[in-house]
Amino acid sequence: QKEVEQDPGPLSVPEGAIVSLNCTYSNSAFQYFMWYRQYSRKGPELLMYTYSSGNKEDGRFTAQVDKSSKYISLFIRDSQPSDSATYLCAMGDSSGGYNKLIFGAGTRLAVHP
Amino acid sequence: NAGVTQTPKFRILKIGQSMTLQCTQDMNHNYMYWYRQDPGMGLKLIYYSVGAGITDKGEVPNGYNVSRSTTEDFPLRLELAAPSQTSVYFCASSYATSGNRADTQYFGPGTRLTVL
Numbered sequence: 001q002k003e004v005e006q007d008p009g010p011l012s013v014p015e016g017a018i019v020s021l022n023c024t025y026s027n028s029a030f031q032y033f034m035w036y037r038q039y040s041r042k043g044p045e046l047l048m049y050t051y052s053s054g055n056k057e058d059g060r061f062t063a064q065v066d067k068s069s070k071y072i073s074l075f076i077r078d079s080q081p082s083d084s085a086t087y088l089c090a091m092g093d094s095s096g097g098y099n100k101l102i103f104g105a106g107t108r109l110a111v112h113p
Numbered sequence: 114n115a116g117v118t119q120t121p122k123f124r125i126l127k128i129g130q131s132m133t134l135q136c137t138q139d140m141n142h143n144y145m146y147w148y149r150q151d152p153g154m155g156l157k158l159i160y161y162s163v164g165a166g167i168t169d170k171g172e173v174p175n176g177y178n179v180s181r182s183t184t185e186d187f188p189l190r191l192e193l194a195a196p197s198q199t200s201v202y203f204c205a206s207s208y209a210t211s212g213n214r215a216d217t218q219y220f221g222p223g224t225r226l227t228v229l
Contacts, residue, residue, distance in 0.1 A: 008153050034217075043117070043203055043220030044156070088155065101218065103156040 003027050006089055006104030015113050019076040023089035023104045026070065030091040030102075033065050035074045038086045038106065047087070048074065079111045115139055117221035119204050125227045126194040134189040134224050136204030144207045145187040146171075146218065147179065149200040156203065162187055163209075194228045201225050 006023045013019055021035075032051055036044035048063040050056045050072075056063045062075040072091075076083055089104040120135045138145065143164050148156040148171075158171030160179040168179050176198060178190040187206075191198060205218040 004155075006155075036220075041223070043205075043222050045220065046217050049217060100158070105153050105155040 001026055003102050004089065004091060004104045007107055008105050010108040010110060012110045012112065013079055015079060015081060015111055017079050017111070019079050019083070019109060019111075021074040021076075021087050021089075021107050021109070023072050023091075024070055025072075025091055025102075027091070027093070027102075028067075028070065029093040032092040033063070033072050034090040034092075034101070035061075035063055036088040036090060036103075038088060040085070044088055079109075081111050081113055084110050117204055117206055117219055119202075119221035119224050121224060122222070123225045125229060126191075127229060128194060128196065130194050131190070131192050132194070132226075134191070134202055134204075134226075136187045136189065136221060137185050138187075138204075138206040138219070138221075139185065140206060140208070140219065141184060142206035142208045142219070143184070144209045144216075144218075145181065146205040146207075147177070147187070147189045148203045148205065149173065150203060150223075151200050159189065159202075191226075196228050199226060199228045 004025045035048040037047045038044040050063045053065050053067045060077045064073040086106040086108045088106040090101045092101045117138045146161045147159040150156050157173045162168045162181040181187050202224045204221045207216045207218045209216045
């Protein structure tokens with residue numbers, strides 16, 4: 001079993017739709033949860049960073065963490081064509097001593113006008 | 114402020130050749146990382162460094178070597194290239210104040226390597 005599971009998609013939605021992206025994980029030591037966005041042929045860039053269970057909102061983006069279910073989500077409201085990218089979840093804990101992150105495989109999202 | 118830069122952008126190697134992928138960051142970050150990204154597989158850590166002169170293996174180090182003589186530079190060396198090393202390579206850096214949290218990693222644009 002992989003430490004982090006993420007459906008690779010692709011996910012295709014119309015402009016304006018609400019998008020839900022999800023990851024599950026098996027390591028209960030994970031405390032830090034991130035979402036990176038990666039445009040085609042570019043490096044990943046941090047989108048959201050959360051610590052502990054609960055919700056965090058930033059504009060049209062909401063990151064949700066449910067530690068009891070080992071499940072994290074990223075919601076995108078009013079999706080735009082510019083949101084078309086691959087979204088990678090990433091998780092870390094404090095035991096590695098070197099800022100170790102485990103990445104999901106990434107979900108490819110396409111938002112069509 | 115350029116962030117993390119990588120050269121070259123693309124490279125085709127023949128089996129058995131060697132090359133060095135360059136990575137430089139200008140953010141004075143202490144931690145640096147090399148990842149490879151294969152289709153549908155996410156990012157796998159190859160090597161990392163917590164400061165100049167200190168490096169250690171990640172999840173998939175075989176076939177690679179690194180060095181870190183300065184804070185800014187973290188080159189990745191491929192010796193005896195094999196088709197299994199065909200991938201996209203990303204360098205990243207972060208400023209970690211301690212080992213007790215996962216700090217934001219900033220990524221370079223990547224190097225696309227094909228080994229034929």
